[in-house]
Amino acid sequence: MKWNKVILCMLVLISCVVPVSFSFASDNTHTGHKLSDIKQIASGYATMYALNKQGELWGWGYNSNGNLGLGDKVDRFAPVKLPTPSALKFKQIASGFGITAALTTDGQVVSWSNDVYDLPTYRSKTPAIVSGFSHIKQVATGDNFVLALDEQGKVWGWGSNNTGGIPGAAKGEVSQPVLISGLPDHIKSITSNYNGGGAALTDQGKVWYWRSTSKDGKQPATAPTEIPNISQVQSLHSYYWNVAVIDKQGKGLIFDTDSKKLQSITVSGSLKDISDGSVVTNDGNMYTYDTDNAKWISVKNHPSGIEQIQGDFLILTSLGEVWSKGVNVNGQLGIDSYVRHIETYQSVVQPIQVTVNGQIIQLVNSPKIINNIVYLPIRGVEKLGVKVQWNSAQKDTVILTKDQQAIQLKVGQKQAQVNGKTVKLDGSVQTFNGSILVPIRFVSQTFGSKVSWNPKEYIVAITSTAS
Numbered sequence: 001m002k003w004n005k006v007i008l009c010m011l012v013l014i015s016c017v018v019p020v021s022f023s024f025a026s027d028n029t030h031t032g033h034k035l036s037d038i039k040q041i042a043s044g045y046a047t048m049y050a051l052n053k054q055g056e057l058w059g060w061g062y063n064s065n066g067n068l069g070l071g072d073k074v075d076r077f078a079p080v081k082l083p084t085p086s087a088l089k090f091k092q093i094a095s096g097f098g099i100t101a102a103l104t105t106d107g108q109v110v111s112w113s114n115d116v117y118d119l120p121t122y123r124s125k126t127p128a129i130v131s132g133f134s135h136i137k138q139v140a141t142g143d144n145f146v147l148a149l150d151e152q153g154k155v156w157g158w159g160s161n162n163t164g165g166i167p168g169a170a171k172g173e174v175s176q177p178v179l180i181s182g183l184p185d186h187i188k189s190i191t192s193n194y195n196g197g198g199a200a201l202t203d204q205g206k207v208w209y210w211r212s213t214s215k216d217g218k219q220p221a222t223a224p225t226e227i228p229n230i231s232q233v234q235s236l237h238s239y240y241w242n243v244a245v246i247d248k249q250g251k252g253l254i255f256d257t258d259s260k261k262l263q264s265i266t267v268s269g270s271l272k273d274i275s276d277g278s279v280v281t282n283d284g285n286m287y288t289y290d291t292d293n294a295k296w297i298s299v300k301n302h303p304s305g306i307e308q309i310q311g312d313f314l315i316l317t318s319l320g321e322v323w324s325k326g327v328n329v330n331g332q333l334g335i336d337s338y339v340r341h342i343e344t345y346q347s348v349v350q351p352i353q354v355t356v357n358g359q360i361i362q363l364v365n366s367p368k369i370i371n372n373i374v375y376l377p378i379r380g381v382e383k384l385g386v387k388v389q390w391n392s393a394q395k396d397t398v399i400l401t402k403d404q405q406a407i408q409l410k411v412g413q414k415q416a417q418v419n420g421k422t423v424k425l426d427g428s429v430q431t432f433n434g435s436i437l438v439p440i441r442f443v444s445q446t447f448g449s450k451v452s453w454n455p456k457e458y459i460v461a462i463t464s465t466a467s
Helices: 005-016 378-384 441-446
Strands: 032-034 038-044 047-052 057-061 076-081 090-095 099-104 109-113 136-141 145-150 155-160 173-179 187-192 197-202 207-211 233-239 242-247 252-255 262-265 271-275 278-281 286-290 295-298 306-310 314-317 322-327 341-347 349-351 353-356 368-370 373-377 387-390 397-402 405-410 415-418 421-424 430-432 435-439 449-454 459-464
Touching: 038 090, 038 306, 038 314, 047 090, 047 099, 076 349, 099 136, 099 145, 109 145, 145 187, 155 197, 187 233, 197 233, 207 242, 233 271, 242 271, 271 306, 278 306, 368 430, 373 378, 373 430, 378 435
Parallel strands: 090 136, 136 187, 353 459
Antiparallel strands: 032 349, 038 047, 047 057, 057 076, 090 099, 099 109, 136 145, 145 155, 155 173, 187 197, 197 207, 233 242, 242 252, 252 262, 271 278, 278 286, 286 295, 306 314, 314 322, 322 341, 368 373, 373 435, 387 397, 397 405, 405 415, 415 421, 430 435, 449 459
């Protein structure tokens, strides 16, 4: 979509920043408010996803291989709303190793793959509908492949089958969904894992599993097989390369796909969720598995009202809020900070968004509110058609040029040079996590823009008043 000259001018403004004095209680730096109204979370490697109650997808974290499907390879330290075809609404998302799939409310599948090698033509680097495939009620993702459960209780698979994770399909790339062979009828839910393979729960409470060839080649791929000594299963869960279940009494079991042995999850209370070394009970307690001492230990100081977990690093609560802790090298905590590790749970933020004439402007680094003034990173200007030049070795001074205008800004100063004339700013030029931030008011006034603030959605809306 091409911007007309009016909107391009507006974008220039934005990058310089919209100075609006909103009423905030303190002079702290605000990066956003809590990500809210979330109903499901998912993770793939260090890439995180959240699905809200409005059917929209958010993503953040590791993106060096194009994992988020945004069309670039820049990690995101705060959630971004994912662009999806035809403004579709979603009801589930699953992320595996190298591939992500999301299920629409009308039973279609949207998928995208990491940009790490020459992708087959049927794979998309950005979210795209899997054509000719519908009436799906659940998706799961494994090692570069997708599983889908249809409304008739049949399971389908496509993607990479180099290690045999899609039973019934030829080895290599599977471009069209094929029926997983060897499963009984009336499957009610499915799961998969990074190691390849999957599991299926029947309407009789039985579980079938299959696996792909192990990375070291010592364990061959297997056809779907019923797990013995398991019955009355209520829910199915991925547990690293194994399969975990919760039965109707709330008891948890882990099936080791290598040793073929069952292990009980010995914690107090009935289980609500299981995920990669962690469990949460219906009475709100959380436990992680201590491999050194071979026992489950209680997690302290976690958020209350846990609904879903991804390991112990990502939590969804009954309030629709998302909390995270642990490593943050690639932004996987979603807290809009470059701190590399945090031991206590922090709320995942919804960053401030900026719109120009109703169009959301996508920025790698999110806006900030400092001393009640809205700031944007100067680097965001480049993608808006504005040339950015640094004129000092310290890189504390920048010159923005577009058309016949030139704006010079320097870190720490409360004034700018606009076409050689000194113009006062509402606040001094700032730095945050290595980025230069500038206030917006003088830009909006210079270009005659109207600026409004939506505190509920955390959106700064810029409207051009030009004819």
